[in-house]
Amino acid sequence: MLDSSLRSAPALFAPAPALLTGAALFLDFDGTLVPIADRPDAVCVDDELLGLLNRLAHALDGRLAIVSGRSVATLTDLGLADFILAGTHGLEIAMPGQAVETPAPLAAIARARARFDAFAGQRPGLLVEEKRLSVGLHFRQAPQWADDCERLATRLAEELGLFLQRGKMLFELRPGGADKGSAIAALMRRAPMAGAIPLFFGDDATDEEGFVMAAHLGGHGVLVGEARPTAARYRLEQVEAVRRYLAASVPEPE
Ligand SMILES: O=P(O)(O)OC[C@H]1O[C@H](O[C@H]2O[C@H](CO)[C@@H](O)[C@H](O)[C@H]2O)[C@H](O)[C@@H](O)[C@@H]1O
Secondary structure (H helix, E strand, C coil): CCHHHCECHHHCECCCHHHHCCEEEEECCECCCECCCCCHHHCCCCHHHHHHHHHHHHHCCCCEEEECCCCHHHHHHCCCCCCEEEEHHHCEEECCCCCCECCCCCHHHHHHHHHHHHHHHCCCCCEEEECCCCEEEECCCCHHHHHHHHHHHHHHHHHHCCEEEEECCEEEEECCCCCHHHHHHHHHCCCCCCCCEEEEEECCHHHHHHHHHHHHCCCEEEEECCCCCECCCEEECCHHHHHHHHHHCCCCCC
């Protein structure tokens, strides 16, 4: 599905501000709204970003969702609970003020976590990120272990029947059955998104399913970062450019 819809890099250009009018806005978090940091817990939602998201959600009559690999619990801790959230790569959905729609955690994830912990304990710099539904092995601070991390994650995925999600300097094991594309499709079927034009901003390979789904539903993807073959229609250079683009479409408070 992805290969046939990839556009080559030179065809990508910046989106026009008018694209946001009438849109259902889906925003990836890390690398799209906040810059990539050394560690997952080194990231925060600053007041400027929170204010911008609130203004956008207001202007779009609530049609704004954060679609992230982060868990809903983490997104909530980061101060994003007032927005529609799709967490853990589409496995969880949370509408503001309602119970989180989430599957039960798999026993296989606890087993994978124990193996990641033992492995990382012997290799300084590796970091295990524990989520309710998945577990991540980060090697950003110890890139010399990248190949070993990949071998372990690949073996465990096979052994435990889990899906290997590749991220930025991260191997994550999780259940299959959902992705950012399926989360966008699910949200587009319900209020307040239904009937609007989906627009999804993302930076990572894991965002490609979201770009494909946005296009499939009559909207567009916006790739954040360096040009690459992608299913996105538009591109912005980096987080600052995303924030500038979004801010240009909603008025500052008096
Ligand atoms: O879908 P996203 O919102 O982009 O989340 C993807 C993963 O983001 C986080 O990891 C990445 O960002 C970290 C902080 O900048 C960085 O240290 C790490 O190297 C990146 O892979 C998060 O920790 C993961 O749980 C998300 O799946």
